Amino acid sequence: MxxxxxxxxxxxxxxxxxxxxxxxxxxxxxxxxxxxxxxxxxxxxxxxxxxxxxxxxxxxxxxxxxxxxxxxxxxxxxxxxxxxxxxxxxxxxxxxxxxxxxxxxxxxxxxxxxxxxxxxxxxxxxxxxxxxxxxxxxxxxxxxxxxxxxxxxxxxxxxxxxxxxxxxxKTRSRREPSRLQTYVERRLAGEAGPAWLDDQGIDQVCRTGEMLGGLLYYGPGKKAADMTEDMWDAASRKGWSLLEEGPDAIRTVLAETLTCCLRQNGHPSPRSAFGMLYGWLFASRLTKDPGPIRDLVRDVIIEHVPLVPGQMLLGKAVEHPRLSSITSIAKAEGLHSKTLANVLRVAGVIEDGEEQKSARNVVADYAKAKVLIDRAKRAVPVTQVPDMLSASRPIVAELISLGQLTRIQDHGQLQSKLGKSIDGRSVQRTLKFIEGVGPLLEEPPETHVHLAKAAEKTRVTLRAILEMLFRQFLPTVYRLKGCHGFQAVLVSPDEIMACIADPPPDASDEIRFWMG
Incomplete structure (x- = not known):
């Protein structure tokens, strides 16, 4: 032709x-x-x-x-x-x-x-x-x-x-185009819109707006499959008003929606709260990238819903949930759930009486629990510390008072054996300091003696002497070869008295008390 x-x-x-x-x-x-x-x-x-x-x-x-x-x-x-x-x-x-x-x-x-x-x-x-x-x-x-x-x-x-x-x-009611439709027209014409929307795919923006609007306009009980075109139009109008406010506004609305929808155990239910939005994002056949809405929903769920460490959530594993049940945390960290519940109760992470509930129904802040768990795993019974440091019990007691040795829990919360235990890391730090505090000698010099003897000769408390030692106020400190920990430490009574007579500017009241 x-x-x-x-x-x-x-x-x-x-x-x-x-x-x-x-x-x-x-x-x-x-x-x-x-x-x-x-x-x-x-x-x-x-x-x-x-x-x-x-x-x-x-x-x-x-x-x-x-x-x-x-x-x-x-x-x-x-x-x-x-x-x-x-x-x-x-x-x-x-x-x-x-x-x-x-x-x-x-x-x-x-x-x-x-x-x-x-x-x-x-x-x-x-x-x-x-x-x-x-x-x-x-x-x-x-x-x-x-x-x-x-x-x-x-x-x-x-x-x-x-x-x-x-x-x-001839009989249909009239309406103006939705602002989402207008956004699509203008974007295809090369016009700029809100930056965070223009950074997404045009289909991602539209589907997100429709799903958010469908949830907010028709409620979580409405299924996407039951929506007509007129209903999608109404949803897009509702969704656009939230889209143009940006991700922070969306996150706030999603959080409010989620926290208002609780299961019988008192925990938020994303499936019940998010309706068609949940069905879309969690669909097993979802092969298309839905855009930033997926991470927004994921963040809101992590913030408000108890999860299991390692749980897959919208394509990514949640290694460290913000909230998790006592059972899940204990399993992930290798602790007994009752031990963990006691530790968290003592620290105030869970309320009194919560540990009486089923462990899977008690929720805790995972990050706060993790800190306490790490301490618990390193807990050293206070009775073992003297042998570890080769120190007398009075010395250990003063090291605790000085804060050189730290307990698993704060002093006002010592309601369990675990809470009274010493953090093993502080024991190791103390021992490392002692091992590097001064040169090794075969024989003690006449000018230097062990800590207990120095306290006896100077009539100064062990606490004051230990402060001088750890704050390095004493010019010369030696260690006796063949001895371990505090048994090896040698200090000069004369230097102790000199420090008492003329204490450094940052000396504590304990040292200044002994000034003549």
Whole structure:
């Protein structure tokens, strides 16, 4: 077939298939499939927006291909498409459903003698979020004939259905387009919107808005499968008001929604609280990245719901939940649940009486519990510390008073044997200090004696002498070779008295008390 004459102009906003259908009606009086077959253009290629098919049609019709290509929805990978530089999933389109405004079609036809040559299908009508005609403020009509040719969206093949929708339009209530729909139009036109939305895929923004709006407008009991297009439109309006406020506002609303929906055990239930939003994000068949909403929901759940360490949540393992049951924490950390409950109660992490409940129903802050668990694992019974440091019990008692040795719990909370135990790390720090405090000697010099003897000779308390030792107020300290810990430490009584006579500026009141 030679070049088509006369030329049928391509209209701005029209789809390539719509243009081909109008040319078929004008030049052959028939349908688009045999027309394209005569041109040697595979119908499936043009329906998929393949560039070669579009360019061949433009050559035959004498049209600049730039605008026609711009209006082509082009596949980029499996079930992914692109339009005007924006990439989106197949669900962002209407699929085989032909969406149209019957009043726009009526205006196309006007008084035209051959209506099939005039009616145009717009590319924006191919998009699922496009639910209201901005020209007529009319809800869009959806038509599906139930044949393979539905994928062509050939208006010329459905005159009776269009006429029926034109009658329906006379009684339908009017509405303005949703702001989410307007955002889609403007974004496809290259206009900038809210930055955090523009950083997402256009389909991610729309689906997030619809799901959030569906949850907030219809409640968590509504299923996405039961939603009509009018309901999705209402949901998108509700969702947009939250979307444009940004992630912090979304997080706040989700947290409020979650904490108001409790199970019988008093714990929040994400499934019951988030409804269709939960069903969408937690669907096992969800292969598309839903965008930032997934991390927002995940963060809210971690913040408010008891989880098991290592539990998979929206594609990621929660290694350290913020909240977890006593049972889960104890299992993960290798402790008995009763021991852990006692430790947490003593520290005030759980309230009195909570440990009497079933361990799986008692919830604790995992981070706070982890600190206490680490201490508990390093707990050293106070009776073993003298042997570990080769120190007398009075010395150990003074080291605790000085804070050099620390208990597992604060002093006011010593209500268990574990709480009274010494943190093994403080024992190791003390021992390391002693082992490096001074040079080793084979024999003690006449000027230096052991700590107990120094206290006896100077009549100064062990606490004051230990402070001088650990704060390095004494010029010379030695260690006796062959001895361990505090048994090896040698100090000078004269240096102790010199420190008492002229204490350093940062000396404690304990040292200053002994000043003559």
């Amino acid at each position: 030679n070049a088509l004459f006369p030329k049928i102009a391509f209209h701005t906003g029209e789809t390539p298939m719509s243009w081909a259908s109008r040319q078929a009606a004008f030049h052959t009086g028939g349908r688009v499939v045999p027309f394209l077959n005569d041109l040697g253009i595979p119908i499936a290629d043009l329906a998929r927006g393949k560039r070669d098919a579009v360019e061949r049609l433009c050559v035959k019709a004498g049209e600049d291909p730039a605008e026609v290509i711009r209006n082509s929805i082009v596949p980029v990978e499996h079930r992914r498409f692109k339009l005007c530089g924006e990439e989106f999933s197949a669900e962002f389109t209407t699929g085989p459903v032909t969406r149209l405004c019957p009043l726009c079609i009526a205006e196309d036809i006007g008084s035209c003698e051959h209506p099939d040559e005039a009616m145009r299908h717009r590319v924006q009508w191919r998009l699922a979020p496009y639910r209201t005609c901005p020209k007529h403020n009319l809800p869009m009509s959806d038509i599906r004939m139930g044949t393979w040719s539905d994928m062509l969206h050939e208006l010329q093949a459905m005159p009776e259905a269009i006429a029926e929708q034109l009658e329906v339009a």
